[in-house]
Amino acid sequence: MIPLSQLSLEKARSIRVILTDIDDTVTTEGMLTASAYAALENLQRAGFLVIPVTGRPAGWCDHIARMWPVDGIVGENGAFYFRYDRERKKMDQHFWASPEELKQNRTKLDAIEKEVLASVPGSALASDQAYRLADLAIDFCEDVPALPESEVDRIVAIFERHGAQAKVSSIHVNGWFGDYNKLSMAKTILADVFGMGWEEAKQSVIYAGDSPNDEPMFAAFPFSVGVANIHAFEHRLKNKPAYIAKGHSGDGFAELADLLLAAKRQHAS
Numbered sequence: 001m002i003p004l005s006q007l008s009l010e011k012a013r014s015i016r017v018i019l020t021d022i023d024d025t026v027t028t029e030g031m032l033t034a035s036a037y038a039a040l041e042n043l044q045r046a047g048f049l050v051i052p053v054t055g056r057p058a059g060w061c062d063h064i065a066r067m068w069p070v071d072g073i074v075g076e077n078g079a080f081y082f083r084y085d086r087e088r089k090k091m092d093q094h095f096w097a098s099p100e101e102l103k104q105n106r107t108k109l110d111a112i113e114k115e116v117l118a119s120v121p122g123s124a125l126a127s128d129q130a131y132r133l134a135d136l137a138i139d140f141c142e143d144v145p146a147l148p149e150s151e152v153d154r155i156v157a158i159f160e161r162h163g164a165q166a167k168v169s170s171i172h173v174n175g176w177f178g179d180y181n182k183l184s185m186a187k188t189i190l191a192d193v194f195g196m197g198w199e200e201a202k203q204s205v206i207y208a209g210d211s212p213n214d215e216p217m218f219a220a221f222p223f224s225v226g227v228a229n230i231h232a233f234e235h236r237l238k239n240k241p242a243y244i245a246k247g248h249s250g251d252g253f254a255e256l257a258d259l260l261l262a263a264k265r266q267h268a269s
């Protein structure tokens with residue numbers, strides 16, 4: 001991981017799209033700071049496309065797509081994208097699975113939920129589970145005392161034994177049925193909504209993240225950045241981001257925004 005300050009202005013100028021994780025990448029200690037929110041807003045105002053790519057639930061994503069300065073959002077680790085069309089006053093939603101598949105998957109996820117809660121003491125259903133449509137989120141660090149890594153691994157193993165995918169964020173283990181992840185749905189929104197093919201995306205997108213569920217994005221995008229707190233997860237990462245910010249969480253995200261905005265200003269002047 002190269003220090004973000006070494007990303008050349010010339011390379012930075014080719015970036016037009018910011019895809020970003022939310023928890024512990026844009027937010028800091030569970031809160032959205034004014035400076036991180038301003039970074040999102042300043043990027044969008046300067047003409048960048050800003051698209052959060054998160055494990056957070058559909059209920060939150062409806063709010064974020066509608067009210068935050070973003071051009072769309074990928075949620076529940078790639079189960080869907082939402083985009084609010086301000087001119088048509090319409091929320092466009094695209095799901096990986098059909099409503100019927102979502103219903104069938106929920107029955108299977110309910111069985112996993114019972115098994116995890118019964119066999120991993122200290123784990124809990126994530127407090128945002130009620131607003132999820134496609135996945136099951138088990139809390140190991142958000143509203144419960146942090147579980148040791150061995151217990152996080154046990155939660156993952158239960159999902160996998162049931163044939164589900166499982167990814168570890170900084171706070172939850174998220175599991176789902178279906179062959180998708182943050183990357184596949186990010187490609188879908190870029191192509192469907194913004195007409196951007198993969199070759200173009202590789203040149204013009206940067207992804208910011210902080211944890212193992214960001215790995216598919218770190219692996220795929222030549223421009224990727226980890227905020228400094230990614231060091232805590234470094235030993236779990238097979239695919240690391242190309243660059244690393246000096247700042248933690250929202251400060252690291254603001255650092256990225258400052259760099260991209262400076263590159264753009266310099267180009268314009």
Ligand SMILES: [Mg+2]
Pocket residue numbers: 021022023024025169170209210211
């Ligand atoms: Mg995160």
